[in-house]
Amino acid sequence: MASVPxxxxxxxxxxxxxxxxxxxxxxxxxxxxxxxxxxxRVGHIEPYKFKGTGEIISYTVIHTAAEGFEDQTPYILAIIxxxxxxxxxxxxxxxxxxxxxxxxxxxxxxxLGEDGEGGMIYYGTKFVPENE
Amino acid sequence: MTIGIVSYGAYVPRYRIKVEEIAQVxxxxxxxxxxxxxxxxxSVPDIDEDAATIAVEAARYAMVRSGVxxxxxxxxxxxxxxxxxxxxxxxxxxxxxIGAIPNMTAADFEFACKAGTAAVQACMGLVSSxxxxxxxxxxxxxxxxxxxxxxxxxxxxxGVACLIGKNExxxxxxxxxxxxxxxxxxxxxxxxxxxxxxxxxxxxxxPGYFKHVTNGAKxxxxxxxxxxxxxxxxxxxxxxxxxxxxxxxxxxxxxAQISPGLVVPKIGNxxxxxxxxxxxxxxDQAKPGDRIFATAFGSGAGSDAFSITVTDRIEEIRNxxxxxxxxxxDPIYIDYARYAKHKGxxxxx
Numbered sequence: 001m002a003s004v005p006x007x008x009x010x011x012x013x014x015x016x017x018x019x020x021x022x023x024x025x026x027x028x029x030x031x032x033x034x035x036x037x038x039x040x041r042v043g044h045i046e047p048y049k050f051k052g053t054g055e056i057i058s059y060t061v062i063h064t065a066a067e068g069f070e071d072q073t074p075y076i077l078a079i080i081x082x083x084x085x086x087x088x089x090x091x092x093x094x095x096x097x098x099x100x101x102x103x104x105x106x107x108x109x110x111x112l113g114e115d116g117e118g119g120m121i122y123y124g125t126k127f128v129p130e131n132e
Numbered sequence: 133m134t135i136g137i138v139s140y141g142a143y144v145p146r147y148r149i150k151v152e153e154i155a156q157v158x159x160x161x162x163x164x165x166x167x168x169x170x171x172x173x174x175s176v177p178d179i180d181e182d183a184a185t186i187a188v189e190a191a192r193y194a195m196v197r198s199g200v201x202x203x204x205x206x207x208x209x210x211x212x213x214x215x216x217x218x219x220x221x222x223x224x225x226x227x228x229x230i231g232a233i234p235n236m237t238a239a240d241f242e243f244a245c246k247a248g249t250a251a252v253q254a255c256m257g258l259v260s261s262x263x264x265x266x267x268x269x270x271x272x273x274x275x276x277x278x279x280x281x282x283x284x285x286x287x288x289x290x291g292v293a294c295l296i297g298k299n300e301x302x303x304x305x306x307x308x309x310x311x312x313x314x315x316x317x318x319x320x321x322x323x324x325x326x327x328x329x330x331x332x333x334x335x336x337x338x339p340g341y342f343k344h345v346t347n348g349a350k351x352x353x354x355x356x357x358x359x360x361x362x363x364x365x366x367x368x369x370x371x372x373x374x375x376x377x378x379x380x381x382x383x384x385x386x387x388a389q390i391s392p393g394l395v396v397p398k399i400g401n402x403x404x405x406x407x408x409x410x411x412x413x414x415x416d417q418a419k420p421g422d423r424i425f426a427t428a429f430g431s432g433a434g435s436d437a438f439s440i441t442v443t444d445r446i447e448e449i450r451n452x453x454x455x456x457x458x459x460x461x462d463p464i465y466i467d468y469a470r471y472a473k474h475k476g477x478x479x480x481x
Contacts, residue, residue, distance in 0.1 A: 049231075093178065110185050112180075
């Protein structure tokens with residue numbers, strides 16, 4: 001998992017899907033950018049909190065997990081397109097047999113991982129099917 | 133001055149284990165347990181859920197219901213006996229996740245099953261003194277029961293958040309008064325570093341639960357000059373179904389008064405969330421003008437009693453977040469092995 005300061009710097013975007021939006025062209029950015037890739041120096045970047053709803057663009061089901069995630073197999077890892085446009089990779093909590101591309105999802109607050117029994121617990125956003 | 137509940141939110145994990153499933157592991161009589169405890173199944177947290185994630189989900193639902201600016205919140209207090217960290221507040225995690233930081237105070241509360249209502253009382257004090265505008269009080273737990281212990285049949289997971297304020301136009305329910313009854317009674321405890329609590333068996337009943345619940349409730353009724361018949365609903369801490377039913381009868385409340393808030397048969401004892409869950413389930417169906425009498429109990433031991441009157445605003449906010457009945461429907465049932473994995477009772481090394 002990330003180092004403590006590295007995780008701490010991203011708490012806003014991990015907990016609350018805080019990103020940015022360019023007021024010049026209207027594009028949304030997640031993770032947050034402080035510079036618009038379209039408008040460049042004429043862009044006006046402002047903080048934006050995403051609604052937390054979107055749909056699954058693609059997914060995979062993990063059966064052989066990395067260290068620290070063994071207890072969660074099989075679990076779903078998906079690329080989610082937020083309704084505002086940006087895409088992100090996240091775990092989706094749900095039945096792997098019912099997951100499908102195009103499924104509507106909403107954000108929830110969960111544990112992302114932890115540094116062993118004595119280390120820091122990393123919290124943040126995962127997704128669940130929207131109707132659950 | 134009028135103090136009350138601006139909004140509330142509840143959260144219950146989706147997994148359940150039935151009493152039969154636990155009983156068959158330990159060779160116990162499931163039917164005797166179900167009729168004795170009046171508990172049929174209990175909620176189980178997902179592998180990635182703990183008291184902090186439950187507190188956040190409940191607090192977020194309370195914020196959705198209220199529609200208030202989170203920067204108005206001057207205090208976040210989370211009561212739990214399963215805070216994920218021994219040192220590092222759960223309440224800062226909640227405050228960050230609901231956007232209330234940084235101009236506010238936060239702390240964690242612990243008083244067995246009544247830490248959530250203790251947080252409500254603290255917020256009432258800060259709000260009424262004018263120190264803060266709004267206070268978020270939460271009771272959330274992923275409670276522990278040792279394998280094979282009687283507690284394993286009821287120790288469940290869930291949480292409730294209450295946003296406390298004093299602007300009359302914002303209040304969904306007015307808290308007319310509160311009263312507490314507290315003694316040093318060692319009926320239940322968990323020592324530092326120990327994974328499971330221990331308890332005094334039958335001693336938790338009369339000297340613990342019933343003495344404190346009845347004295348707390350009687351104290352508030354006498355203070356206000358009210359009678360059980362003056363209330364439309366009643367909620368008593370629900371470690372099982374039997375205790376609150378017996379306490380209600382002793383005090384003169386009817387089954388009809390406690391029925392809407394008695395959620396323990398379906399989800400078990402959510403500890404710091406228990407009494408607040410009953411209040412939330414009652415607010416889910418109460419009409420403007422209805423009166424609710426509630427008494428929380430925490431081992432160790434103490435009780436917090438509340439007299440609540442529902443306002444017109446309840447109708448405006450109620451449907452903006454899931455009701456308790458919606459949260460507990462459509463559960464996923466798991467067997468004991470998976471339950472043990474979810475609760476960290478199985479260790480790989």
